[in-house]
Amino acid sequence: MLDISHLSRAYGDSLVVDDVSFTVKPGRMTGFVGANGAGKTTTMRMILGVLSPTSGEVRWDGLPISTAQRRRFGYMPEERGLYPRMKIADQLVFLARLHGLEKAEATRRAHELLDHFDLGDRAGDVLDTLSLGNQQRVQIAAALIHRPEALVLDEPFSGLDPVAVDAMAALLAKEAGDKPLLFSSHQLDLVERLCDDLVILSQGRVVAAGAVDDLRGTGPDRFRIRLETGDAAWIRDLRGIRVRDIDGPTALVDLDGTTASDLLAAVVSRGPVVEFSPVRQPLSTIFREAIR
Amino acid sequence: MSTLTREPSDTAVRGAWRVVAEREITTRVHEKAFRYSLLAMVVGIVATVVLTSILGGRPTDYTVGVVDQQAAGVVTAASDVVDRTDDGSSAKPRTFDSVAAAEQAVRDGDVDAVLVASDDGYEVVGDDKVDSSLSAALSSVAATSALESNAQEQGVDLAELQAGATVSERLLDPDAEDSGARQLTAFVFVLLFYITAVTFGMTIAQSVVQEKESRVVEILAAAVPIRAMLWGKIAGNTVLALAQIVLLVVTGAVALAATGETELLSSIGPAAAGYVVFFVLGFVALSGLWAVAGSLASRQEDLGSTTMPGQIILFAPYLIAVTAGEGVKTIVSMAPVVSAMIMPARMAEGGVPAWQIVVALLVNVVGAALLVRFAARLYGRTLMRTERRIGFTEAMRLRD
Numbered sequence: 229m230l231d232i233s234h235l236s237r238a239y240g241d242s243l244v245v246d247d248v249s250f251t252v253k254p255g256r257m258t259g260f261v262g263a264n265g266a267g268k269t270t271t272m273r274m275i276l277g278v279l280s281p282t283s284g285e286v287r288w289d290g291l292p293i294s295t296a297q298r299r300r301f302g303y304m305p306e307e308r309g310l311y312p313r314m315k316i317a318d319q320l321v322f323l324a325r326l327h328g329l330e331k332a333e334a335t336r337r338a339h340e341l342l343d344h345f346d347l348g349d350r351a352g353d354v355l356d357t358l359s360l361g362n363q364q365r366v367q368i369a370a371a372l373i374h375r376p377e378a379l380v381l382d383e384p385f386s387g388l389d390p391v392a393v394d395a396m397a398a399l400l401a402k403e404a405g406d407k408p409l410l411f412s413s414h415q416l417d418l419v420e421r422l423c424d425d426l427v428i429l430s431q432g433r434v435v436a437a438g439a440v441d442d443l444r445g446t447g448p449d450r451f452r453i454r455l456e457t458g459d460a461a462w463i464r465d466l467r468g469i470r471v472r473d474i475d476g477p478t479a480l481v482d483l484d485g486t487t488a489s490d491l492l493a494a495v496v497s498r499g500p501v502v503e504f505s506p507v508r509q510p511l512s513t514i515f516r517e518a519i520r
Numbered sequence: 521m522s523t524l525t526r527e528p529s530d531t532a533v534r535g536a537w538r539v540v541a542e543r544e545i546t547t548r549v550h551e552k553a554f555r556y557s558l559l560a561m562v563v564g565i566v567a568t569v570v571l572t573s574i575l576g577g578r579p580t581d582y583t584v585g586v587v588d589q590q591a592a593g594v595v596t597a598a599s600d601v602v603d604r605t606d607d608g609s610s611a612k613p614r615t616f617d618s619v620a621a622a623e624q625a626v627r628d629g630d631v632d633a634v635l636v637a638s639d640d641g642y643e644v645v646g647d648d649k650v651d652s653s654l655s656a657a658l659s660s661v662a663a664t665s666a667l668e669s670n671a672q673e674q675g676v677d678l679a680e681l682q683a684g685a686t687v688s689e690r691l692l693d694p695d696a697e698d699s700g701a702r703q704l705t706a707f708v709f710v711l712l713f714y715i716t717a718v719t720f721g722m723t724i725a726q727s728v729v730q731e732k733e734s735r736v737v738e739i740l741a742a743a744v745p746i747r748a749m750l751w752g753k754i755a756g757n758t759v760l761a762l763a764q765i766v767l768l769v770v771t772g773a774v775a776l777a778a779t780g781e782t783e784l785l786s787s788i789g790p791a792a793a794g795y796v797v798f799f800v801l802g803f804v805a806l807s808g809l810w811a812v813a814g815s816l817a818s819r820q821e822d823l824g825s826t827t828m829p830g831q832i833i834l835f836a837p838y839l840i841a842v843t844a845g846e847g848v849k850t851i852v853s854m855a856p857v858v859s860a861m862i863m864p865a866r867m868a869e870g871g872v873p874a875w876q877i878v879v880a881l882l883v884n885v886v887g888a889a890l891l892v893r894f895a896a897r898l899y900g901r902t903l904m905r906t907e908r909r910i911g912f913t914e915a916m917r918l919r920d
Contacts, residue, residue, distance in 0.1 A: 273738075276741075276742040277741075277742065278738060278741045278742050278904060279904065295745060298742065299742075299743055299744070301742070303738075303739060303742040305735065305738040305739060305742075307735040307738065307906075308735065309734045309735025309736040309737070309738060309739060310734065310736050310739070311730070311731075311734060311736055312734055314547070322539065322543055323739065323743060325539045326536055326539055326540070326740065326743040326744050327743050328536075370739060371739075
C-alpha cells in the first residue's frame with residue numbers, strides 16, 4: 229500500500245503541491261486527474277524520489293519509503309525519454325540491471341516484454357527508427373521491466389489511438405494485478421472506464437478522493453423520464469423533485485424529497501411512460517464540481 | 521510483513537555505478553569515430569618515431585675520393601673516428617686516376633669529398649660543403665699521422681711530447697645526450713594528454729546532456745541514486761581514457777624498441793610510467809567538472825559555454841608546457857590539475873628532484889578528491905533541471 233502523506237512542494241513563494249494526502253491501494257487502479265498545472269506531475273515525481281518534497285512524506289506499507297523500495301517501483305514520466313540511439317533490447321536490459329536484475333534475467337525479461345508488444349523482431353533496432361506508437365510501447369516496457377511492486381504512470385495513454393488505448397489498458401490491468409497502480413490522465417472517459425479509485429487535484433490540493441462509485445454517489449439521484457406522447461411540462465407540478473430540464477416528452481429530474489418508486493408511480497398514473505432510468509453522473513460532472 | 525526482508529538490494533544500489541560505467545564503455549567502443557581517432561593516433565605515433573629515427577640518427581657511409589695510397593690510409597683510419605662520433609657510420613676511400621676526375625665525382629655526388637695532398641698537408645674538397653663530422657675526422661687523422669712521421673724524422677718520442685696534453689670528457693648528465701628526443705617526447709606527452717583529456721571530458725559532458733535532452737534522466741533518477749550515475753560516468757570514461765593513454769604509450773615504446781632506440785626508451789621509461797599515473801589523477805580531478813558542464817546544459821548546443829572552464833583548465837597548462845620558462849614550469853608542475861600535465865613532461869626532459877614529484881602527486885590526489893566532491897554537489901543540484909541552461913554561479917546558489 230502506497231500512502232502519500234501531507235506532501236507539499238514549494239517553488240520560491242508559490243506552493244505547487246499543497247498538503248496532498250491520499251492512498252493507492254493494492255489491486256486497485258487509481259486515477260489521478262486535475263487540470264494542467266494542478267500538481268499531478270510534481271506529486272508523482274515526489275513519490276518516485278526524483279524531486280524532494282518541501283514537507284510531508286511517502287510511506288510504503290506504513291513506513292517511510294526507502295531508496296531500495298523506490299527502485300522497485302515502475303515509473304513512466306510525463307516527458308517520455310529513453311536513449312534515442314540505443315538498441316531497444318539493450319536499453320531495456322540496461323534499465324533492468326540498474327534496478328538490480330542480473331544480466332541473464334534482465335535479458336530474458338526484456339525479450340519477454342518485447343514479444344508481448346509484438347516488437348520481438350525489432351529488438352536490435354535503435355529507438356529512433358520506431359514509430360511513435362512503438363516507442364510508447366517500449367516506454368511502457370521500460371516501466372515494467374523489473375516486475376515493479378507498484379506502478380506510477382504519468383499520462384500513460386496520451387498520444388495513443390483508441391485501439392492502442394484498449395491494448396494498453398488491458399496490459400496495465402494484467403501487469404498491475406494486485407499491486408498499487410496510480411496513473412494520471414486528462415481523458416476523463418478513460419479514467420471513468422478503468423479506475424477503481426480517483427484522486428482529483430486542483431491548484432495543488434486534493435479536492436476529492438475515494439472510490440469512483442462513492443464519488444458518483446455523492447451527487448443527487450437523477451432520473452430521465454420519457455413519455456410516449458405529449459409534452460412533459462406538467463412534471464414541473466409534481467412535488468419532491470427538482471426539474472433540471474424539459475424537452476418535449478423528455479424530462480431530467482433530481483429527487484428532492486420523494487423516492488424513485490413514488491415518482492414512477494406518479495408519472496405512470498398520468499399516461500404511458502417509455503423510459504424511466506437513473507442517470508449516473510459522468511465523471512466530467514464530478515470533476516467540474518470538485519474543482520469549482 | 522517484515523521490512524528487513526524487503527530491503528535486499530542495498531548491494532544492488534551500490535553496484536549500480538558499475539552498470540552505468542559498463543554502458544559508457546560499450547557505447548563508446550561501438551562508435552566508429554572513437555575507433556578511427558584511436559587508430560589515427562596510433563599510426564601518428566608510429567610514424568613520428570619511425571620518421572625521427574630515419575631523419576635523425578641514421579648512420580652514414582662516407583665515400584672519399586683519393587689519388588694516392590697515403591690519402592687512402594688516412595681515410596681508412598678516419599673510419600674509426602666517424603664511427604665513434606656517429607654510431608655505425610664509416611668512411612672508405614675510392615681511388616681516382618687524377619684530381620680532376622675525383623673532383624668531377626664530387627660534383628656528380630658519387631663521393632662525399634676528396635682528400636688530396638697539398639703543399640702543407642692535405643686538402644679536403646667538397647662540392648658546396650663538407651659534412652662536419654667527416655671533415656673533423658679526416659683532419660684529426662691527417663694531423664696525427666703527420667705528427668707521427670715528423671716526430672720520427674726528428675727522433676722525438678711522440679708519447680713524451682704529448683704527455684699532459686690529453687683532454688678527456690666526463691658527463692655529469694649523460695642522459696641529456698639525447699635531449700632533443702626527450703624534449704620531443706615531453707611535447708608528445710603533453711599533446712596526447714591534452715587531446716585525450718578533452719576528448720573524454722567532452723564525452724562525459726555529452727553523455728550527461730544527452731540523458732537530460734532525451735529526458736531518460738528522469739527514469740534513471742527514479743532507478744538509481746543520482747551520485748551512482750555520476751560515479752559510473754567518471755569510472756567508465758576514466759577507464760577508457762586510461763586505456764587509450766596506455767595503448768599510446770605502449771605503441772610509442774614498441775615503436776622505439778623496433779627502431780633500435782633502446783637507450784632513449786630506457787631513459788624515458790620512468791617518465792612514461794609517471795605520465796600514466798599523473799594522467800589518471802588529472803583526468804579524475806576534472807571528470808566531475810565535465811559532468812557538471814553536462815548537467816548545467818539543457819541541450820547539446822549549451823555545451824560550448826558550459827564546458828569552457830574545463831577547456832581553459834586544460835588549455836592553460838598546455839600553453840605553459842609549450843611556451844613557459846623553466847622557473848614557471850617548476851612551480852606550476854606542483855599545482856593541482858595543471859601539474860598532471862606538466863610534471864610528466866618535466867620528468868621526460870629529465871632532472872626533476874624526487875621531492876617535487878612526490879609533492880605533485882600528493883597535491884593531485886587531494887585536489888582530485890576536493891574537486892570531485894565539489895562537482896558531485898553541483899551535479900546533484902542541477903541534473904534534474906532540464907528546462908534551460910544554468911550558469912555556474914547560479915548553480916552554486918541553488919539549494920540541494
